[in-house]
Amino acid sequence: MSDFVMYEEEFRRVDEELRRLYQLANAKLIFLVDKNGQLIASAGDTHNIDTTALASLTAGNIAATGGIAKLLGQKEFSILFHEGDRDNIHISIVANKVILGVLFDQRSSLGIVRLRVKKSTGALTRIFHEMDRKALGDKRGRAELSPFAEITDEDIDQLFK
C-alpha cells in the first residue's frame, strides 16, 4: 500500500477542476477527501465549516456504506445523497480512491449536481491516474524534494517537546 503524495502541479489542476464544478453546479462547497478521511482540496465558502471533521466523517460515511454494499454482495455504492431542510449533500467516489462531496441548497438541484459531478469525475479521474503513474515512475527522482530526506531524529524529537 503506497502513501498518497500530492505535488504542486496536480494540486493546481485538482483545485481548478473543483472551482469549475463549484461554479457550474452552483454549489455552496465542493470538497475532495481521500478514502482515509484526509481533506485534499476544497472550493467555495469554508468559513463556517470545520472541513477536517467534514472530511473524516464523509470518509466514515463512505466506509460504512461500502461495508453495507459488501454485505449485500455489491462492489460499492458509488453515490450517496443526503437531503436536508436547507442544504443537501451529494457524495461520490472518484477514480476508486478519492471522495468528492458537493454541498448545495435550493439554488441548485440534484439533477444539475449529478450531471456536473459526472463530468468533473472524468477530469479528476484523469488527474489521479496521472498522479499514480508519476508516483510509480519517479519516486527516486523526487527524493531530494522529500521533506523526509534530511530529517534527523532530532527534528522529530523537536516536534514532541
Next chain:
Amino acid sequence: MSFINYSSREINCKIVYYGPGLCGKTTNLQFIYKKTAPQQKGKLISLATETERTLFFDFLPIALGDMRGFKVRFHLYTVPGQVFYAASRKLILKGVDGVVFVADSQIERTDANIESLEDLRINLADQGYELERLPFTIQYNKRDLPNVVPVAELDSLLNPDKVPAFECVATSGRGVFETLKNIGKQVLMELKKHY
C-alpha cells in the same frame, strides 16, 4: 497511508487507538483534547450511543508543528471496542499509519485483551497489513485500580515482540502523552524510511 501534500506543505498521518470495550480509548483522546492548546487541535468528534459508548469512531486532529517547512498533523481515531462492532472496527483501520493498543490492566479483562489483540491482527491482515510491520505501541491502562495484572505478566501475554509499552491512567492523564509521543515518533521514523 499518510497523505503528503507538497502544495500546502502538510504531512497527515492516521493513528488508531484499538482495544477491548471500556479499556479507555476514548478517555485517551479526551485527555489529549483537554490538554492541547486550542490552535493545535480541531474538534473532537465522537460518534457514540446515548450511553457514551463509541458507536463508530472518535476523531481528533492535532497539529504538532513544523518539520523542515512541512506542517505535521496527526489524525487520531478510536475504534468501538465492543465485540459486536467488528465490521466498523475493520473500516477504521483503513489507511492506518500506526496503532496504539490500549489494554485494560484489570485481571478480569485479561481474556478481553487477548481477544481484542487477536481481532486487531485479523482485521489488519484483511486490509493487507501486518502488525509486526506497523508502528505499534501498547498502553497498559487503569494502573491505578487495585486488581491489576502485573506489568511483567501483561508483557508476556500481550507483548511478545517487545514493542514500546507504557503504564497509564487515562482518567488522570498519566502515560497518555508518553504513549502518543512514542507512536508519533515511530510513524514519522517509518515515513522517513520510505522517502
